[in-house]
Amino acid sequence: MPLMPGSEPYQHEGGQVGVLLCHGFTGTPQSLRPWAEHLAAAGLTVSLPRLPGHGTTWQEMNRTRWEDWYAELERAFESLRSRCSEVFVTGLSLGGCMALRLAEVHGASVRGLVVVNPSIVNDTPLLSLAPVLKFVLPSVAGVAGDIKREGVTELGYTRTPVRAAATLPKLWSLVRSELGRVTQPVLVYHSPEDHVVKPQSVELLKEVLGDNLTVRECADSYHVATLDNDAPTIFEGSLDFIRTHASVPLQRD
Template sequence: MAEHYPVLKEAEPFYFEGNRTGILVIHGFTGSTQSMLGLGEAYAKKGYTVCGPRLKGHGTHYHDMELTTYTDWIASVEEGYQRLKEKCQTIFVTGLSMGGTLTLYMAENHPDIQAIIPINAAIDLPDMAALNNISEPRFLDAIGSDIKKANVKELAYEKTPLRSVKEIVKLMEKVKSGLYKIQCPALIFVSTEDHVVPPGNSQTIFDFICSKEKQLIRLENSYHVATLDNDKDLIIEKTLQFINSK
């Protein structure tokens, strides 16, 4: 499926060449790489090789997104992972929201991943699951920009395709059922107040993964898009400490 709209400014994929430790950085559902670029730049400054893929159908127009499936989004992430594999000996994966879901997917399917850092990851959204059996309306309200910090906006779609909601529900079901496969170290970030993904999702992830080393860090001063919010620097600091310890 070819995309019909140009990539928006600030929604382009990014890649920073660095050392032989790679970090795959994944944005969320209806969002764009803009939400993860600040983290990517911070990790690149420390010498890491960083890849931030643009998920297919994202960062252009919601009409493009409507035509994609969750397997397209997985393929976008796999492509970024393979790019890092060509250069790096060790790979870490981090992601926000559905990017966190895809982070978990990668850990379930690539046991060689060194460690993961999901941020407000989604595995169970009852409100979205409830839409599975309806066919109207074609487009729902936007879910982007759930940010506590004043005057900060996420580059995300102004509408959410119903078909895409059904796709993320399939992805979440797939990932949730495979959490037991994850054994790599995990640093899990969760906002205590999140109007998109209930914070209980992160506790479930913590409880069901089989990692011997796992930690749950609560973000007290950010909403869903924590990577653009008040706790952004805390996420960067704790993630770098975590990566440096591996």
């Protein structure tokens, strides 16, 4: 299946500190590419995979489910872990949810997390009907491209594949049920004006994670804050977070 130009995965071999980045639902690595390149320039080993079904067609994505996306992320994590002394995990939206899942499963092997507008709560009532709708409605309007900054676009589907979306509630439920296992430091970037993910997800993280959690607002960005006006703040802030919590120094190229 041909890829949408610009949706290719990205990797960079740097020092002993690795960072895994995960893009969002119906998006592509393009939404995180500038972030990945910023971290790579600081000497980090970086992996930004393309999740199965993404970056091709929404019809192709309808043949995948959350377990497929998570399996690809875990494969990339294990690869990084085999090459690096320690690994940090970051993600946008669904990618933030799956980053939290990695932390739940792998414990101390995940050194810390940086998530941007994470999605762990079903805040879209229509999605509750997706298990039934998928048999009669293959797609609905897309969610990609929620960006405040003029002239910037996100590479993603204009339609949301319903059969794939119908698998999300099980992932959210699983992640919420084991949030207490996340003991690593977590930095969350949150856009108050987000037209895709509502505030309930961040509120739940505050409630469960307590002192392990730091929340910073992206006051001048919408959902895809990694391509928006607050992107430089996210990039530099995440780098500072990694420098603070890494046990080995970052290696600059």
